[in-house]
Amino acid sequence: ETGVTQSPTHLIKTRGQQVTLRCSSQSGHNTVSWYQQALGQGPQFIFQYYREEENGRGNFPPRFSGLQFPNYSSELNVNALELDDSALYLCASSQGARGVEAFFGQGTRLTVV
């Protein structure tokens, strides 16, 4: 049990729809990172939020956007869903953005049909 909670755990959406995934960070953590993991591959970095500001972004299009709230929980929003967006979405929280241990949630498995 890492103290990092993601919701929902599973989700099915139709191509073109929008989705919001949520992550509650561990108490005392001010940084949340989001990753996309396709089947059989390692996670790919989407973006990171540190103290409510975006603190780095991977190679993902603008239709992937995020938000971090004052309590440091975070949302990942994906607009205009495509079939290739089907993946496991993981968030990780940490105290600080670099050189620290990260704690991962269980992930949200998104299927786009």
Next chain:
Amino acid sequence: KNEVEQSPQNLTAQEGEFITINCSYSVGISALHWLQQHPGGGIVSLFMLSSGKKKHGRLIATINIQEKHSSLHITASHPRDSAVYICAVLDDMRFGAGTRLTVKP
């Protein structure tokens, strides 16, 4: 070429065997992480290493900064160790593709 390379991709062992998973990286790092991912998807952080060696139970992780190489060892492997093991340079958001370990009873 991935900047974080793991080997082997898949590994099958008999219960009790000693297991080694290797990770090579080409980026400069402040720390390397070993992660464990079970079939449900959740990831557990096993080790964060910046030098030398760390041990936790039957798990041992070593790193050689000069050679840019790290290893994860599992002693007296058990079927419950079956999982995907991932090495990662989290500061650079780089992950290996993972090693799928299956330990048979």
